Amino acid sequence: MSAALRNPGLRLRDVGVTPGAVLALVLLTVASQLAFLAFLLVMKHISDGVMDTRNGATAIAFAGLYALIVVMCAGYGHLRSAILGAIAERLGITLQVEALQAAVRNAVRTDTAQGTAVLREISRVQSFFANRSVLLFLELIGAVVAIAIMFCLDTGLGLFGLGGAAAVGGLGLLVHRVADPAARAGARALSDSAVELSSQLSHPDLVRGLGLVPATLARWQHRYGAALALDEAARDRAKAVQAIEHLLHDLIQMAVFVYVCLLLFEQAATAGMLVSVYFLSGNALQPFSHLTQSWENWSGGVAAWRRLRRVMRQEAAPEPLPRDPAAPAGLLLDGVAFHPPRREAPIVGGVALHLAPGAVCTVQGPNGVGKSTLMRLVLGLLPPTDGRVLLDGQDTLRCDRESLGARIGYLPQDVQLLDDDVFGNIGRGPGAAPEAVVAAARAAGAHEMIGRLPLGYQTPAGHTSGLSAGQRRLVGLARALYGDPALLVLDEPEVGLDGSARTEMRAAVERTRARGGVVLVVTHEPLTWSDVADIRLTLGPKGAWEAQSLRPGAAMQETGLAAH
Numbered sequence: 001m002s003a004a005l006r007n008p009g010l011r012l013r014d015v016g017v018t019p020g021a022v023l024a025l026v027l028l029t030v031a032s033q034l035a036f037l038a039f040l041l042v043m044k045h046i047s048d049g050v051m052d053t054r055n056g057a058t059a060i061a062f063a064g065l066y067a068l069i070v071v072m073c074a075g076y077g078h079l080r081s082a083i084l085g086a087i088a089e090r091l092g093i094t095l096q097v098e099a100l101q102a103a104v105r106n107a108v109r110t111d112t113a114q115g116t117a118v119l120r121e122i123s124r125v126q127s128f129f130a131n132r133s134v135l136l137f138l139e140l141i142g143a144v145v146a147i148a149i150m151f152c153l154d155t156g157l158g159l160f161g162l163g164g165a166a167a168v169g170g171l172g173l174l175v176h177r178v179a180d181p182a183a184r185a186g187a188r189a190l191s192d193s194a195v196e197l198s199s200q201l202s203h204p205d206l207v208r209g210l211g212l213v214p215a216t217l218a219r220w221q222h223r224y225g226a227a228l229a230l231d232e233a234a235r236d237r238a239k240a241v242q243a244i245e246h247l248l249h250d251l252i253q254m255a256v257f258v259y260v261c262l263l264l265f266e267q268a269a270t271a272g273m274l275v276s277v278y279f280l281s282g283n284a285l286q287p288f289s290h291l292t293q294s295w296e297n298w299s300g301g302v303a304a305w306r307r308l309r310r311v312m313r314q315e316a317a318p319e320p321l322p323r324d325p326a327a328p329a330g331l332l333l334d335g336v337a338f339h340p341p342r343r344e345a346p347i348v349g350g351v352a353l354h355l356a357p358g359a360v361c362t363v364q365g366p367n368g369v370g371k372s373t374l375m376r377l378v379l380g381l382l383p384p385t386d387g388r389v390l391l392d393g394q395d396t397l398r399c400d401r402e403s404l405g406a407r408i409g410y411l412p413q414d415v416q417l418l419d420d421d422v423f424g425n426i427g428r429g430p431g432a433a434p435e436a437v438v439a440a441a442r443a444a445g446a447h448e449m450i451g452r453l454p455l456g457y458q459t460p461a462g463h464t465s466g467l468s469a470g471q472r473r474l475v476g477l478a479r480a481l482y483g484d485p486a487l488l489v490l491d492e493p494e495v496g497l498d499g500s501a502r503t504e505m506r507a508a509v510e511r512t513r514a515r516g517g518v519v520l521v522v523t524h525e526p527l528t529w530s531d532v533a534d535i536r537l538t539l540g541p542k543g544a545w546e547a548q549s550l551r552p553g554a555a556m557q558e559t560g561l562a563a564h
């Protein structure tokens, strides 16, 4: 597809990672490091000067200074978290709508549910920003400064700091190598067992009706038990290695302490230095003990961000095209083809057909031949691999979706009603004019049925509403007819409807034709529509198609008559 893209690329700046925010984070980290160094100086002065002079007022003043520095450090930390939290929130808000649309386009284009992975990527990037790992590099700078100060104080001390950081970092890497695969396997097994159970529970009638409950539960309990054991073993292993990590950390700090004690005995150090170096070594080691985990979060966050950018670039909304003034009125299928990658033959093979205003066309063919796919191409939900579809000259793919949506009525094969009441479903959202909703319901033959519902038009219609399949179909048809659409697409509309509902539906199609709308009906029952239809489009395997005029003078493009 060569459509120009509306979204050429997602930049970090668009989601709140502005130079100002980055500068604020750097300054806050530098400020908290300086506050930490000030804290060390205070500790040194209390230990060296005040202890010797035993001046109570100075001790109280230093204690006040100490409290101030602690409060400042907490304040800096809080501000940093607030900035990161705001970035994460803005990222979610900015991306959610566009990413959801990209996910839907991806799901329609690839015919898979992989599009939803986009939403997972967003929360992965969000949690990366909300997490301290994002500050890894800034904290490492703090640790390097701490080691440099240790070197300045004493070369041996510096070597202790450097060696300790390497040892803690190395152990962290080892811990990660040992504990991480097990933790992942445990988490995956738990999530798989939950997915399995919920997929079984989404067909409760089938599971209960066929007496599958005990077998389902036994299977799930077995899987869940195994997953739980795996998860617990991984946790135990992680706890054990974490304890070793803490021990090493404490041992290194203790070794530093003993080393400075020895310097103290040789009068090469002071008591103040002893206290300060203890804290300094903690600061030097701390980022290294989380290094592997933080690095993992970094690479995971960056990879998720890259995948997100790729999908959003690939699935960007096509740039709307202006109306083609040369195109005839009605619906024009201009050599529409769909040949997905990795399929030997096309599913839709270059259909060329013009349906003038007021034409009714039935679409038929064996199961799985591509009828619904053709309807999705017509509605602009699926980008064709070749050709285009124009409704009154407007490309149905490269268009403003909202204004085109208002000109289209679509009853899919599997009617989905939204989690709203009957009124909101027919009126396609809140704020619809009541007369237009009732007119659409009457046109669909659904008004009487809705009147018999306990809450009438206010009856909830979502998937837990308890409406019967036929009732849902009638509400779906009323939604399709709402606003007198210029194009009405009905995908196997007769399924599940009784005789009188079918008669109403045919009448609705005839009324649409009479007011100049184009109607496409996918059907396995051509006889039901034979006296209403003007044109018959028959699809065959490997993209073959044939269009046939059923009435003399029915509007159809000549080239559309050729069988491929």
Ligand SMILES: Nc1ncnc2c1ncn2[C@@H]1O[C@H](COP(=O)(O)OP(=O)(O)OP(=O)(O)O)[C@@H](O)[C@H]1O
Residues within 6 Å of the ligand: 108, 109, 110, 111, 340, 347, 365, 366, 367, 368, 369, 370, 371, 372, 373, 374, 382, 413
């Ligand atoms: N986006 C897509 N990518 C790849 N293959 C697709 C895509 N959409 C549909 N298909 C495949 O095209 C084939 C035709 O499916 P379609 O639902 O259009 O058939 P149909 O004629 O409507 O069938 P039925 O009469 O059973 O409803 C199926 O094998 C389907 O998996």
